[in-house]
Amino acid sequence: MSDTRPVTDPFTDPLQQHRAAMMGMYVFLGSEIMLFGGLFCVAAAVRLAHAPEVVRASHALHFGIGGLNTAILxxxxxxxxLGVESAKEGRAKITARWLVAAAALGSAFLTMKAYEYRMEFTEGLLPIEGLHSRYADDVQHLFMNLYLIATGLHAVHLSxxxxxxxxxxxxxxxxxIKLPERAIVLVTAGLYWHLVDVIWVFLYPVFYLAR
Incomplete structure (x- = not known):
């Protein structure tokens, strides 16, 4: 669906303007993929080089909470x-309700994640200076460092x-926001939200299901 808002400089037609907006969003999303992709590559390298230690570290994580959070996202x-589709149809109130519902689920995810961090803190799993640790070796400590960085960065993006x-x-x-003329705003916001969700879909098996 192309954006039907008035064309502004330097564009010459609505379709061109729409494609430029989408291209800008794709470039931004690509930079986010490269950011998390680097973390995934490091995690994969550690897993290949030290599989037994990584598996032991992964077993200590609460995969049930991670699975519930996956379903939530x-x-x-x-x-x-659904909100984006409603926006394309010009139904502003319904779109707003879908967005609020999605934001509520995102808040539920963060609440569950905070509870999980608290459990990991009391169990000596988080790599925090001065905290009594239950790590058996340096590789498990490195794995938990990667876990905390990746999930913490994801939580920032979700916020x-x-x-x-x-x-x-x-x-x-x-x-x-006039709909459906400005539905492109919802489309680009939706792409960002979906990317954050997809990143978690990869984070969950990489850290929680390393068996």
Whole structure:
């Protein structure tokens, strides 16, 4: 679907303007993929070089909580997709409701993750200076460092996504985003949310299911 808003310089037609907006979003998403891709490559290298130690470290993680959070994020992506489709149809109020529902699920994910971090802290799993550790070797310590960096970075991106969805829902409620003319705004926001969800879909097996 092309954006039907008035064409602004330097564009000459709505389709060109729409493609430029999508290209900009794809470049941004590509940079995010490279960021997390580097972490995945390091995790894969550690797994290949020290498989037994990585498996022991992975067994200490709470894979049930991670699985529940995976289901929460996948459901939130469904809500965002429904919101985008509603935006293309010009239904602002319904779109806002879907976005609020997705943001609520994102907040539930962060709440569960905070609870999980607390459990890992009390169990001596988090690689924090001065904290009594239950690591058997340096490789397990490295694995948990990667886990904390990757999941913490993901939580930051998810927090940004939640704020974005809430801001868009307020703008839709007050009519400052005209639909379907400005549906491209929801499309690009949806792409960001889906990327954050896909990153978690890879994080979960890499760290929780290393068997």
């Amino acid at each position: 996948l459901t939130s992506s469904l809500f965002v997709a 940004i996504g939640i704020l974005l969805l809430i801001a868009l829902s307020f703008r839709l409620a007050f009519g400052s």
